[in-house]
Amino acid sequence: MKRKGMLIILSSPSGAGKSTLARRLMAWDPTLRFSVSATTRPPRPGEVDGRDYVFRSRAEFEAMVEAGEMLEHAEVFGNLYGSPKAPVLAAMAEGCDTLFDIDWQGGQQIKQAMGDDVVSVFVLPPSIAELERRLRARGQDSPEVISSRMARSEAEISHWAEYDYVLINDDVDRAEADLETILSAERLRRFRQPGLSEFVRRLNAEFEAR
Template sequence: MTLDSHKPQTAPEGRRKGLLLILSSPSGAGKSTLSRRLMDWDPSLRFSVSATTRAPRPGEVEGREYFFRSREQFQTMVAEGQMLEHAEVFGNLYGSPRGPVEAAMAEGRDTLFDVDWQGGQQIRSSALGRDVVSVFILPPSLAELERRLRGRAQDSDEVISARMAKSRDEISHWAEYDYVLVNRDLDTAERQLIGILQAERERRDRQPWLGGFVRDLMTET
């Protein structure tokens, strides 16, 4: 798909405040694919790299796949308010460091989060919550969601059944999000997601330069 006519315009340095874009969905609804497409559309969009206490796997690079930290280091970061969200999964801690996000915001760059509803809640409740834009991706039906999961040919029937059971819980949190998209078609969902991001970037409270600009307008003779 080409959207050249809708390519993002680069704002002048410091002209716009960056935002935090949260994408959530049940597994198989298209969240990861839409995340990749959005970053292809705008390479300046920063993907939030998580910190984790699990050991690096072969080929993984510090700061690219994850920030690898000891459990003690991770817990210290949580205690000092350096994590926007965190959770323990299968005995390892995972979380979104706050520092890189704040640095991106100051540069006028947006950060994309691929998190579940619990991570989204934590980020919205954090010190940066007022700069969050959250989008929930729904499948057109549960039958279609199961078809997509089986189409991956990656999981056993038992795993797919577990994912489907978890999907109902994920979907029950749809009303906590700013926007909800039904992913019937990836190209359409991509256009809708880009439209949301473009509109949110133009919000008055994300244009700190506007106050001075309007004052100058009002004093023109």
């Protein structure tokens, strides 16, 4: 029975495991689409247009916003970022779900635009000390950058109650299993299965024919 695709928003402070869970969810269900963000920043070495980001000039990006072609957008450090609407609507029409790895501000914009088609999940770390340990264990950032990420984490966590579901990622395997359970249950919601009414009508017709 064909169902309507939905939008899955996954958010967390940096270091809480959002990206790891997103990769695992995509491996669990290869039909999931990942929302590729558009940006005005120049490509970095090795980045491919349409795979890593949709690279656009500022004028092109602003024209997309003006035409209502973005589900959400924001300016970060002088560059524009946003989520193009067309691929998401196409996936929904095919009954496929789209995964968004975005912050709470982008998530709120998408929820305002798409309403009940959105399922939002916030991932919390088991403790602040563990969050900082994970950031340092990456070995990718300077102490100053880590300090900045920790400061932003406090603001991110303050919005936890705005999400439909909240997971505490103290065990990544359990968090993944919980995330898969959420997705499976949300797919079975009655309003996401438009063919149910016709199916029940056929059942009633069978009763009448007995």
